[in-house]
Amino acid sequence: MATRGAYAKGIVKREQILTTALEVIARNGYRHASVRELADAVGLSQAGLLHYFSSKEELFTAILRKRDEVDFATYVAEAGRSAEAFFAVIAHNAEVPGLVRLYAQLSVEAVEADHPAHAYFVERSERFRNAFADLIRAEQAAGHTDAELDPVLAGGLFLAAADGLQTQWLLDPTIDMVAHLRLLWSLVTSGRTDS
Amino acid sequence: MATRGAYAKGIVKREQILTTALEVIARNGYRHASVRELADAVGLSQAGLLHYFSSKEELFTAILRKRDEVDFATYVAEAGRSAEAFFAVIAHNAEVPGLVRLYAQLSVEAVEADHPAHAYFVERSERFRNAFADLIRAEQAAGHTDAELDPVLAGGLFLAAADGLQTQWLLDPTIDMVAHLRLLWSLVTSGRTDS
């Protein structure tokens, strides 16, 4: 609000574009994750869209950041930092195949160290691994989980399983991502197959 | 051996190309999984390479099939159908980043139902999920694992974790894929963090 009018307006438009992009990608849509395809979807020309985001990678990274932000605000606000909040995010993912696909696609492209989205994925991985580790430590503190279990290793396992399940699910949408992750959670918390 | 000379020779050359491609991709190499890039690497022109494989997707799918075949012959022959054989394959993967990357890249592209490699990945997923399920059933039969555990669900979890760990590892090569999977195995077989 302290910024100049024109500049602030640009920011607002950027946000609007991201919000629209999220909706439109989520529903399904598009195959190639190209700027033109997304431009059509949000009602701008390709050049018009790149007026707000200076490159393709910046655009798509911004979309994924926005998604994280929205998911966090929606599900963590609702259920707190809990395994249930995490399951709710995953269950939601099953409703937004286009986003899942964009994430999978970009995450593979970004393994190259000099890819513009590399830092985003590294940072995100670390954040999620630590978040899972914290959940596990809480279970350990409550005496529900073996104290010998390495929380960071187990946290990495959750992250990997969540990512891998997305690819499996894209390949075969009858796969139940949440059921798999609940199983993993029950194994970690020393429960068994019962939910 | 019962085939005509010229035809058999073509087959042999195809195999040679695949073997060379495996070596050359494995070591590291190339970024874009393009035909031209691979052609340079195996010492052919792009057109020359496509003389043996009629499309890009056929070529790369053939490479991944060959990889599966070689891995199976190497590690399953050595350790039988066991968790250890599986860990050995994963440990080997950490030596061949280029192949891991090709796999990750193609598996995401192939989620589209009409992609030429779609059937390969669907079939492969099923095969691995079932193989893991069999391992778990054997543990259950031996009384090492909770009989209530759903073997197919747990098998899917292994597959997803293995896939997801590859992306994590590509992003950050200090990740120990085998350690994560051993942890999962120990959780499934009711052991804990001890190997």
Next chain:
DNA sequence: GTCTATATCGTGATAGAC
């Protein structure tokens, strides 16, 4: 601020010489 038009590049695939 947004458009049309275009420059430039990399891709897979093909034609045709040798």
Next chain:
DNA sequence: GTCTATCACGATATAGAC
């Protein structure tokens, strides 16, 4: 059987009009 040369396409990015 393998090459060089080329085509057709789709991509990102940019120039410049309005």
